[in-house]
Amino acid sequence: MSDNYVLSGSLSFVSLADIFQIIGGNACSGTLTLRSHYAPQVGMIHFDKGNPINASYGNLSGVKAVYMLFGWTEGEYEFYEEELPHMDRLIKKNRMEIVLDALRMLDDGEIPRVGPPSFLKVEETEEYEDKEEDFNLPVTKGPLIDYLYVIREENYKDRTKIVKEGKHGKWIWTIYEGNVKVSRKTPGGNLVLARLGEGCFIGTIRALLFGEYERNATVTADGDVRLCLLDAEPLFHEFASLSMDFRSILLSLDHRLRIINDVAVQKYINNALKDFPRDNMEYLNKFQSQEDLFIIKEGKADIVGERNRGNNPLISLDKNDVFGSIPFMDFGHEPGSASVMVSKDFDAIKLDREGIVEEYKSLSGTFKNLIFNMCTNLYMTTRLIRGSDDNSVPLGNRGLSDEVRASSRAGLLG
Numbered sequence: 001m002s003d004n005y006v007l008s009g010s011l012s013f014v015s016l017a018d019i020f021q022i023i024g025g026n027a028c029s030g031t032l033t034l035r036s037h038y039a040p041q042v043g044m045i046h047f048d049k050g051n052p053i054n055a056s057y058g059n060l061s062g063v064k065a066v067y068m069l070f071g072w073t074e075g076e077y078e079f080y081e082e083e084l085p086h087m088d089r090l091i092k093k094n095r096m097e098i099v100l101d102a103l104r105m106l107d108d109g110e111i112p113r114v115g116p117p118s119f120l121k122v123e124e125t126e127e128y129e130d131k132e133e134d135f136n137l138p139v140t141k142g143p144l145i146d147y148l149y150v151i152r153e154e155n156y157k158d159r160t161k162i163v164k165e166g167k168h169g170k171w172i173w174t175i176y177e178g179n180v181k182v183s184r185k186t187p188g189g190n191l192v193l194a195r196l197g198e199g200c201f202i203g204t205i206r207a208l209l210f211g212e213y214e215r216n217a218t219v220t221a222d223g224d225v226r227l228c229l230l231d232a233e234p235l236f237h238e239f240a241s242l243s244m245d246f247r248s249i250l251l252s253l254d255h256r257l258r259i260i261n262d263v264a265v266q267k268y269i270n271n272a273l274k275d276f277p278r279d280n281m282e283y284l285n286k287f288q289s290q291e292d293l294f295i296i297k298e299g300k301a302d303i304v305g306e307r308n309r310g311n312n313p314l315i316s317l318d319k320n321d322v323f324g325s326i327p328f329m330d331f332g333h334e335p336g337s338a339s340v341m342v343s344k345d346f347d348a349i350k351l352d353r354e355g356i357v358e359e360y361k362s363l364s365g366t367f368k369n370l371i372f373n374m375c376t377n378l379y380m381t382t383r384l385i386r387g388s389d390d391n392s393v394p395l396g397n398r399g400l401s402d403e404v405r406a407s408s409r410a411g412l413l414g
Contacts, residue, residue, distance in 0.1 A: 006028070006030075006079055006080070006081050007019075007022065007023075007077075007078070007079035008076070008077060008078045008079070009076070009077060010074070010075070010076055010077075011034070011036070011072055011073065011074055011075045011076070011077060012073075012074050014077075016034075016069060016070050016072065016077075016102075017070070017099050017102070017103065019032065019077060019079070020052075020095055020098070020099050021099075023047055023050055023079065024047075024050035024051065024095045024096075025050070026050065027049045027050040028047060028049075028050060028079070028081055029047055029048050029049055029050075029081065029082065029083055029084060030046075030047055030079055030080050030081040030082045030084070031044060031045070031046050031047070031079070031080050031082065031084070032044070032045040032046075032047065032077060032078070032079045033077065033078045033079075033080075034069055034072060034075055034076070034077050035075055035076050035077075036072055036074060036075030036076070036114060036115070037074075037075075037151050037229075037231050037232065037233065038072075038074065038075070038114050038115050038171050038232065039072065039075070039114050039232070040208055040209075040232050040233050040235075040236030040237075041057060041058040041236075042057075043055070043056070043057040043065065043068075043069040043072070044056050044057075045065075045066055045069065046084055046087050048084060048087070048089075050095060051091075051094055051095045052066060052091050052095065052098060053084070053087060053088075053089045053090070053091050054087050054088055054089065054090045054091060055069070055090075055091065057069055061090060062090035062091055063090070063091045063092075063093060063098065066091070066098060066102070067098075067101070067102050067105060067111055068111060068112075070102035070103070070105075070106060070111055071106065071111040071112050071113045071114050072113075072114050072115060073113055073114065073115030074115040075115075132183070132189055132190040132192065137192060137194065137195045137380070137384070138195065138380075139179055139195045139196070139197040140194060140195065140196055140197065140200055140376050140377070140380060141196075141197040141198050141199050141200065142198070142199030142200045142201070142369055142372055142373050142376065143199050143365070143368075143369050143372065144198075144199055145174040145176075145199065145228060145230075145366060145369065146364070146365055146366045147228075149230050149231050149234065149235070149366050150174075150228040150229065150230060150231070151229045151230065151231050152228075152229050153176065153226060153227065153228055153229070154173070154226075154227045154228075154229055155224070155225070155226050155227075156221040156224070156225045156227065157221060157224055158221055158222070158223050158224055159220060159221060160220065160221045160225075161218060161219070161220050162180065162202060162219045162220065162221060162225075162227070163202065163215045163217075163218065163219045164215065164218050165183075165184060165185060165215055165216060165217050165218040166214060166215065167214070167215050171203065171207070171229060171230075171232070172201060172202065172203030172207050172208075172229075172230045172232055172235070172370075173201065173202040173203065173227040173228060173229055173230065174199065174200065174201050174202075174227070174228045174230060174369075175196060175197060175198050175199065175200050175201075175202070175225065175226075175227060175228075176198065176226045176227060176228050177198065177225065177226035178197070178198075178221065178222070178223050178224055178225035178226060179195055179196065179197045179222040179223060179225070180195070180196050180200075180202065180219050180220060180221055180222055180225060181194075181195055181196075181219070181220050181222045182194040182195075182196060182217050182218070182219055182377075183217060183218050183219075183220065184216075184217050184218070184261060184264075184265050185218070186265050186268055186269055187269060188268070188269060190218075191264065191265055191268045193217060193261055193264055193377075193380075193381050193384070194377055194380055194381065195222065196377075199369070199373075200373050200376075201369070201370055201373040201374075202219050202227070204254050204257065204370075204374055205239065205250045205251065205253075205254045205370065205371075205374065206251070206254050207232065208232060208235055208236045208239050209239075216258055216261060217261060230366075234364075235366065235367060235370070238363065238364060238367050239367075242359060243355070243356075243359060245295070245351050245352065245355075245356065246356055246359050246360075248295055248320060248322055249293075249322045249326060249351075249356065250371065250374075252295075252317070252320070252321045252322040252323075253322075253326075253331075253371075253374055253375065253378065254374065255317075255321060256315060256317075256321075256331075256333070256378055257374060257377060257378045257381070259315040259316070260314065260315055260378060260381045260382055260385070261381060263314065263315060263385060264381055264384060264385055267385055291325050291353070292324050292325060292350055292353065293322065293323075293324040293325055293326060293327070293350070293351045293353050293356070294322065294323055294324045294348035294349060294350055294351065295320065295321070295322050295348060295349050295351055296317060296318065296319050296320060296321050296322075296323070296346070296347075296348050297319065297347045297348055297349055298319065298345055298346060298347040299319075299342060299343040299344075299345045299346030299347060300316055300317065300318055300342070300343045300346065301316070301317045301321070301323055301340050301341065301342045301343075301346065301348075302314075302315070302316050302317070302340070302341040302342075303315050303316075303317065303323070303333050303334060303338050303339075303340060304338055304339045304340070304341055305332075305333075305337060305338045305382070305386055312385075312386055314333065314338060314382065314385070322351070323340055323348075324351075325353070326356075327353055327356060327357045327360075328356075328357065328360045328371075329371070329372075329375045330375075330379070331375040331376075331378040331379040331382065332378070332379045332382040332383060332386075333378075333382065
């Protein structure tokens with residue numbers, strides 16, 4: 001195929017609409033391949049005599065895949081001329097119809113844009129809202145990043161919004177210099193959930209997956225910040241190479257972090273946690289263990305924090321969530337700092353804990369750091385909800401004072 005290579009370049013200078021015009025104007029047949037550091041999957045569009053006949057991008061195919069690729073604002077493209085007599089013709093629309101539809105969908109926000117934030121229409125220069133509460137949170141720091149994963153460095157001025165709650169974006173940064181605030185909007189103003197410093201990540205495991213990724217918090221520069229934009233592709237391939245059980249653990253932890261953020265917002269608004277329904281629930285018995293790890297197959301499980309003044313409901317877990325003793329992390333939940341209550345129809349399967357440990361040891365340092373960052377944020381938000389000591393005062397009445405570094409309680413195995 002390399003002998004038939006006829007066209008290549010950068011999407012920073014030539015848009016996909018322009019490439020369609022070039023291929024169509026010359027009635028070319030062949031395959032257009034698109035790659036971007038900001039998307040873990042490769043996009044492919046197949047042409048016959050200048051018109052697209054099929055396409056693929058992640059789990060999308062046909063014209064839906066083409067539309068998604070029109071959202072790429074940066075990447076590399078290559079076109080190879082070849083005959084495609086056996087290619088399925090999934091696309092019935094002509095070239096110009098597709099281009100016009102895609103451009104309209106871009107303008108209407110129906111197609112998410114994929115690329116560096118400086119190329120995207122984002123509100124990254126807005127300042128803080130007038131009312132903000134951060135409860136004197138400590139700055140969390142993490143291990144240094146492997147610079148081989150860095151695509152480029154980016155600088156943000158004080159009070160610049162780096163990502164915004166509710167917006168879409170797949171890129172992941174690590175903080176090289178400075179601090180950021182992670183906050184959620186509430187009717188009473190912004191609630192700061194975390195303050196992150198050098199070595200921490202902006203973005204989570206879910207950013208490596210295909211499909212829509214909606215940011216569930218706003219990240220704002222707290223002073224001038226220097227960030228390193230990471231190449232997501234090797235991280236995606238590392239994630240994809242893991243066993244299904246290990247991937248389930250990571251996605252369940254990501255799910256916990258999102259839920260615990262929602263709980264923190266709820267407690268801030270109401271100054272109290274909403275009790276879980278207790279009908280048909282009982283404390284864990286046959287699944288109770290300080291060593292074992294389980295994945296839920298039926299029913300629900302509630303994680304209940306332990307306090308001197310009584311139990312403190314934290315989160316509810318559902319089918320395919322993981323609970324128990326995760327061997328390489330402690331984030332302030334079960335088994336050491338919380339109990340588990342389950343529904344009477346509950347059932348779970350025990351996971352291979354030793355096998356999980358071996359998989360973890362084989363991960364790159366950068367991927368381990370990404371896990372560390374997620375668990376540290378989970379631990380800190382849980383601690384914010386429960387209070388800074390065993391007396392566990394309500395959120396809003398007491399802050400945290402100690403600085404959490406790489407050697408924090410949420411530390412991982414080396």
